[in-house]
Amino acid sequence: MSLKLYYDLMSQPSRAMYILLKTSKCNFESKLVNLRQGEHYTEEYEAINRFKKVPVIDHNGFLLSESVAIVKYLSRENIIPRILYPEDSKSQARVDEYLEWQHIGLRLHCSMFFRVAYLNPVFFDTTPDPKQVQSYKKRMLNALEEFNSLWLGHNEFVTGNTINVADLFAAVELEQPRMAGFDPAEKYPNIATWWPKVRQHFNPYYDEAHVILNKIVKKNVSKL
Template structure:
């Protein structure tokens, strides 16, 4: 029997989702680390696995999937995991799908755009982003974090009900990403903060282990892009 292969980089939010899920559910898999910072996703070898040059990707005995939401739905159907992750009952499943569809233009887009502006682009340009642009992207991100606080978590312990689902993993990974820029989504949002702690506790110790790298980088560079930190030190 071929072991499941996971191609990933823990700096990728969806990659962390899949890895946490596999570890929390004791699904054995082969680690295939693709270092995005070294552009390993653009190598000819990886292009054979994913011509789209993105992670995560799974190879389940020759069956390859290249999109994280599709991957998670597939794993919930095909592997022996508790039903609460992706309920089979139509209405309960629809509530999970509701968040998964919303997130693309919600948490994923706005947290991701702010991270790109504050971290990825300066990494390439070695230049700090314009203040007006920072304000615009930050405001959009904060509005979406507030939606998680005031709408998605208004009357329930998890995004889609009383139990954790794959929607919670997707949201948590996206909301942890701004930590690299020095922004903590927990500040001033008690419901969101308590929910993140519930997700962390339920998936312990894997949640912390998988987020260890971004926590280490955030701590080392004090929430700034490494390229800008190095530039500031050189100018002193």
């Protein structure tokens, strides 16, 4: 089997795929794509992914983008453990239910807060607009409240009492606003209880994938 993963660990879905493949003991070839240097906009990378995004896998010449589609494909190919993307129809449907919700339910709002509060000021050397930051923070808080109460308020993990890819996808998204100075675990008790379990389950690869992110968090905290 030949499997290549194109990724950048500053990308949440990239981190999820990296951790998932490492946890699955998959001997994949790492293909780093530096987003800050615009490597995803090169003609060479466009030939790999016409959407110019990460992550992408190349499985024996079969190119596939979009992390959720990749997870489902890897499961069908028996590359990742069934326990992480269950085979049972109803259990799998619960995981899919969360993954469908996450795009707009959680990912959008965490990502946009991170962008306006941290990323844009760094890229464009500007001061964050307080009103804009507060507006996106409010939307993020609403999303986190839903995740904390509607997804984590009933079970030990996102879709039940067994950990799976839904937990991993959620966890990496919640790491992103930490770089902008907001830690969801400090405000939401269900998240605070659940999050360490996810990190522990996927370690040492979870921490490995977040080395750069945690350095940024530590650096920003030291400025306060």
